[in-house]
Amino acid sequence: xTDIATRADHLEKLLGDPWDPANPAGFAAAVAADEREETAxxxxxxxxxxxxxxxxxxRALGGRLERLDxxxxxxxxxxxxxxxxxxxxxxxxxxxxxVWTAGRPEQRWAAAELLxxxxxxxxxxxxxxHGNDIAGNEFAAQxxxxxxxxxxxxxxxxxxxxxxxxxxxxxxxxxDGPRAHSQLFLGADLLDPDRVxxxxxxxxxxxxxxxxxxxxxxxxxxxxxxxLGAPGTGVETASRAFQVTRMALPAMSTALLDTALRVTLxxxxxxxxYGRPAAELPMVRTTLAEAxxxxxxxxxxxxxAARALQLCPESGSVHAPAVKYLVAGVLTDAVQRxxxxxxxxxxxxxxxxxVFQKIARDIRPVGFGHIARAACLSALLPxxxxxxxxxxxxxxxxxxxxxxxxxxxxxxxxxxxRLVAGGRDVLAASLGTALxxxxxxSVRPLVEERVRDFVRLCEVGAALRPRELxxxxxxxxxELAARYTVSxxxxxxxxxxxxxxxxxxxxxPQWLTAVLSRLEGPAGGPSRDLPRExxxxxxxxLTDRDDRGLSFGLVGRPYA
Amino acid sequence: MTTYGVxxxxxxxxxxxxxxxxxxxxxxxxEAVDPTRQLGEYGLDSIAVVAFAADxxxxxxxxxxxxxxxxxxxxxxxxxxxxxxxAERRPQAA
Numbered sequence: 034x035t036d037i038a039t040r041a042d043h044l045e046k047l048l049g050d051p052w053d054p055a056n057p058a059g060f061a062a063a064v065a066a067d068e069r070e071e072t073a074x075x076x077x078x079x080x081x082x083x084x085x086x087x088x089x090x091x092r093a094l095g096g097r098l099e100r101l102d103x104x105x106x107x108x109x110x111x112x113x114x115x116x117x118x119x120x121x122x123x124x125x126x127x128x129x130x131x132v133w134t135a136g137r138p139e140q141r142w143a144a145a146e147l148l149x150x151x152x153x154x155x156x157x158x159x160x161x162x163h164g165n166d167i168a169g170n171e172f173a174a175q176x177x178x179x180x181x182x183x184x185x186x187x188x189x190x191x192x193x194x195x196x197x198x199x200x201x202x203x204x205x206x207x208x209d210g211p212r213a214h215s216q217l218f219l220g221a222d223l224l225d226p227d228r229v230x231x232x233x234x235x236x237x238x239x240x241x242x243x244x245x246x247x248x249x250x251x252x253x254x255x256x257x258x259x260x261l262g263a264p265g266t267g268v269e270t271a272s273r274a275f276q277v278t279r280m281a282l283p284a285m286s287t288a289l290l291d292t293a294l295r296v297t298l299x300x301x302x303x304x305x306x307y308g309r310p311a312a313e314l315p316m317v318r319t320t321l322a323e324a325x326x327x328x329x330x331x332x333x334x335x336x337x338a339a340r341a342l343q344l345c346p347e348s349g350s351v352h353a354p355a356v357k358y359l360v361a362g363v364l365t366d367a368v369q370r371x372x373x374x375x376x377x378x379x380x381x382x383x384x385x386x387x388v389f390q391k392i393a394r395d396i397r398p399v400g401f402g403h404i405a406r407a408a409c410l411s412a413l414l415p416x417x418x419x420x421x422x423x424x425x426x427x428x429x430x431x432x433x434x435x436x437x438x439x440x441x442x443x444x445x446x447x448x449x450x451r452l453v454a455g456g457r458d459v460l461a462a463s464l465g466t467a468l469x470x471x472x473x474x475s476v477r478p479l480v481e482e483r484v485r486d487f488v489r490l491c492e493v494g495a496a497l498r499p500r501e502l503x504x505x506x507x508x509x510x511x512e513l514a515a516r517y518t519v520s521x522x523x524x525x526x527x528x529x530x531x532x533x534x535x536x537x538x539x540x541x542p543q544w545l546t547a548v549l550s551r552l553e554g555p556a557g558g559p560s561r562d563l564p565r566e567x568x569x570x571x572x573x574x575l576t577d578r579d580d581r582g583l584s585f586g587l588v589g590r591p592y593a
Numbered sequence: 594m595t596t597y598g599v600x601x602x603x604x605x606x607x608x609x610x611x612x613x614x615x616x617x618x619x620x621x622x623x624e625a626v627d628p629t630r631q632l633g634e635y636g637l638d639s640i641a642v643v644a645f646a647a648d649x650x651x652x653x654x655x656x657x658x659x660x661x662x663x664x665x666x667x668x669x670x671x672x673x674x675x676x677x678x679x680a681e682r683r684p685q686a687a
Contacts, residue, residue, distance in 0.1 A: 210633055211663040411640060412640075418644075451658060452646075452658050452660065453650070453659060454647075455647060455656060456647065456650070499641070499645070500617065500618055500620045502641070503638065503641055
């Protein structure tokens, strides 16, 4: 298996046609498994046959991970069928990115061997009492001679019961401070049942098939070699490594909107109301077109951010929370609006469209799983004055390679990621040059508006006082960070259109008009109505792709 | 606010500037920042440290990660560290 298109096609074929009710890895099987709070065994087997976990292992360690954008696109094949299946597998990345970032060679090889062998790792960071404040974690690893002794609780950990190895965050210094925690990488065989009590499975509304477990550990001795990286660097390693997952997991979740839109389109094209197909009713058309635009917008931002992590890695600390914040919000809202078009059909747990109610539940954790959207705004805020100041002083076009999947990428350098961007964000800086470009006439006023908004944001940002930026920041100040993410999304969409091949749908102005109109909304104001001809172009493309069995995202690739 | 350029390499001057700068991040501070005290004791939390690091990086024109503030947690230690970093950079900048 070589290039991404071949790999994606192969995976699609292994998983089969999701609409076929007899496919044991299809939508019907996924819904039935969801009712049992499981994932479909045939789908799990297909992923193992494909050797999916190798997609999370860097090539240098014998895996197939070279480009984050490719890995994300491939995972969309899994997410489009069942988000629980997707998360349970992508969750391997949560644990392993820390090992790739900070592990010794033998730790890296051990993790790589485990994953390429289809075994699983769990990322045991979470403690319910501390939420996203991982620096408050209490689970302790105390030194006793050449060993460590573990004490404490970890909760709501995906796949804990099936993991062959764990990455844990543990307090190694009783005094508070940023150097108080270390990460541990240990085999599940070290979890002596006399010292480790498994907690009952945590049950959830969405993603029911994901096994969420917990454990209470009392005086478990482990060898010192389990420490990952230098002692005291646990939080720092996570801040680097999780730049990958904070953008990759929401980016994979765009496939949920693809499926929700596909189901809605199927339903409304077949259902006749008031003497015509429901899909032709103005309100339905508008909702479908807007959801399509939202999907393109989410994929444009996440593609650009994922590519930037390899091309200009200094801005990962800004792009990762921006993707998480904006993409999770847009996806959740879009599925919600589609449910109003599905009407009563949205509420059914049986029948051809039952997968919709599952998506409506499964999409919600994108907003709070791994890290909450609110915490992402808090992470962005302190960087805002520097980012806005520099974007204002030094506007510059962004490198073309950020926007097109065709261009090759340098190797991903995880240990080289920075915890702050130092004001450097090529995407934001490109907005200041957007009006110099050869823009389609129909789009220009919308671009002017986005640029004006960014200029205003820069002015306000420059006047922010440092003490306004803390975790206790006032709501209007936090909203500036949200507006920054909207500016990034606009810049990403402009870049994607500019870099698109001439005959591509993405080179046309209509989708850009649509996404820029939609972006009025996430900033706080109402989004603008799409002009009729824009809506027509989107609906035409959408139905054409539906007829040809293509994905609705940026790539428009064949779906089984 | 006084801003020094990248030429400023004397730890004592850098320390004076940092004392002033860090006060901007600390609401309700009734006294001058003691350069020997840990910044954590003043309530400079992890998010403020990110902002402070970015600010210092911007002003001095060298890369300053929050980890520098974690590893040199008082103004005095940080000034020494940054002065050394600046001194190292200067021949390249010239």
